[in-house]
Amino acid sequence: MKKRAKPGGKYSNKIIQKKRITRKVYYGNVPVGGGYPVSIQSMSTRAACEKDAVLKEFNELASAGCEIVRVAVKDQSDIEALGDICKQSAMPVIADIHFDSRLAVQSARKGVAGLRINPGNIGGKNKVREVTAAANDVGIPIRVGVNSGSLEKNLISLYNTDPARALFESAAGALEMMESIRFTNLVFSIKSSDPMINVEANRLFAADNDYPIHIGVTEAGPVLSGAARSVFSLTLLLVEGIGDTMRVSLSGDPVNEIIVATALLSSLGVRDDIPKIISCPTCGRSHLDVLEIAGALEREILSRRGGIKIAVMGCEVNGPGEAKEADIGIAGTPGGAVLFTNGKKRRMLRGDYLTTLLVEIDKMIADVNAEG
Ligand code: SF4
Known part of the structure; x- marks a missing residue:
């Protein structure tokens, strides 16, 4: 079976021609x-x-x-x-x-x-x-x-x-x-x-x-x-x-x-050391304040250096799929936000999603940088 291109992954970098x-x-x-x-x-x-x-x-x-x-x-x-x-x-x-x-x-x-x-x-x-x-x-x-x-x-x-x-x-x-x-x-x-x-x-x-x-x-x-x-x-x-x-x-x-x-x-893909955030536009199905979480997250992590992809998604429709595609992500549900890392569902987050997510992101960036 043909390997599927991962959004934001190495396939997307092919548009970059030889560097001058x-x-x-x-x-x-x-x-x-x-x-x-x-x-x-x-x-x-x-x-x-x-x-x-x-x-x-x-x-x-x-x-x-x-x-x-x-x-x-x-x-x-x-x-x-x-x-x-x-x-x-x-x-x-x-x-x-x-x-x-x-x-x-x-x-x-x-x-x-x-x-x-x-x-x-x-x-x-x-x-x-x-x-x-x-x-x-x-x-x-x-x-x-x-x-x-x-x-x-x-x-x-x-x-x-x-x-x-x-x-x-x-x-x-x-x-x-x-x-x-x-x-x-x-x-x-x-x-x-x-x-x-x-x-x-x-x-x-x-x-x-x-x-x-x-x-x-x-x-x-x-x-x-x-x-x-x-x-x-x-x-x-x-x-x-x-x-x-x-x-x-x-x-x-x-x-x-x-x-x-x-x-x-x-x-x-010109810089592979900058965290990338994707977030849904939200709609009437959202269980999270995506705008606030993604906006605050963006400001918090811009100066961090580590090439990971982060997803903030409002609900169960596209949320789990996008959060699994990312290195780390959350998807809203009626009972809280589900945390995904490395394509796997990990646990339910409640309360201050941003702080918990930042702790997980920092751990992941440290791991990515340690792997070199
Ligand atoms: S992920 Fe859910 S909340 Fe976000 S835009 Fe899609 S359907 Fe709406």
């Missing part, structure tokens, strides 16, 4: 490129000068499983706060600089793990040379970020006829400049708010060189529509092996960006 082999850089202790897992990034919604608010967001992002963070540095008040932010952040911090190369130089000296600049607005080759010298002094990479909204003036007419080519030309020109001043500790990002232009521009760049690429759809939009737009575009890139680190840019709470990014990477 890239150079490796480090943001602090997080490797990017070189075959390492696609890392998950986000950015504070506040400027660095709002130190406490930035650190609060960073703590929430770290708890959600974010691995690299970025913060806007726009003037001296931000520079003054940057050292403390870098010291207190659990994740490597990248300083995001526009227009003023001196801020990039100062940020490098404040302990950031990386810089992000845009070649179209940082002030020409001599300014870039100063920034690369500062980055070299402390051994940090620079992300060269090309965005459709801030393209160099000489590429605007090309952008009007072939936007993907114009974005690629901007990135290729920046790469040529960086190599001419012998700075190669680089990550590139080429972002458009149009999902397909985004794909085409990154394809062109990926075919041209072996530098690591940060992928994302810029200004994707509010949470739901922005998530859909990002998932569409990033899926096309990831299945082609393009992308070494990523950000799902959404308006609103940045934790949503991590929820979408982890769901995408685990669903595609």
Whole structure:
């Protein structure tokens, strides 16, 4: 009898084509490129000068499983706060600089793990040379970020006829400049708010060189529509092996960006160390508050690392089947929730399902990680 494909298992990973082999850089202790897992990034919604608010967001992002963070540095008040932010952040911090190369130089000296600049607005080759010298002094990479909204003036007419080519030309020109001043500790990002232009521009760049690429759809939009737009575009890139680190840019709470990014990477099988949650939409038959349990569970386990599948199901109709297919799951019944692990019915849970489920999940993740 033909073996049945297990949803979320190895068969679903076959859509991933060969991974593009890239150079490796480090943001602090997080490797990017070189075959390492696609890392998950986000950015504070506040400027660095709002130190406490930035650190609060960073703590929430770290708890959600974010691995690299970025913060806007726009003037001296931000520079003054940057050292403390870098010291207190659990994740490597990248300083995001526009227009003023001196801020990039100062940020490098404040302990950031990386810089992000845009070649179209940082002030020409001599300014870039100063920034690369500062980055070299402390051994940090620079992300060269090309965005459709801030393209160099000489590429605007090309952008009007072939936007993907114009974005690629901007990135290729920046790469040529960086190599001419012998700075190669680089990550590139080429972002458009149009999902397909985004794909085409990154394809062109990926075919041209072996530098690591940060992928994302810029200004994707509010949470739901922005998530859909990002998932569409990033899926096309990831299945082609393009992308070494990523950000799902959404308006609103940045934790949503991590929820979408982890769901995408685990669903595609690009990351096999992220727990995956499935839950039913609920209907009039449900015996559980699936929305509350699955929502709380998602927030709790996002930062855990262990490739298990978890099911939260409302009733006896599809519940037992899905819970058995998962590594661990619960299905509602009139008398409580039945716990399933490794395809077998184990026991009836009553009362605080979430706490019990988390204990079982942690045991299972520990076992999975111990098995290696
Ligand atoms: S599993 Fe049960 S409660 Fe959930 S959607 Fe299906 S029928 Fe409704």
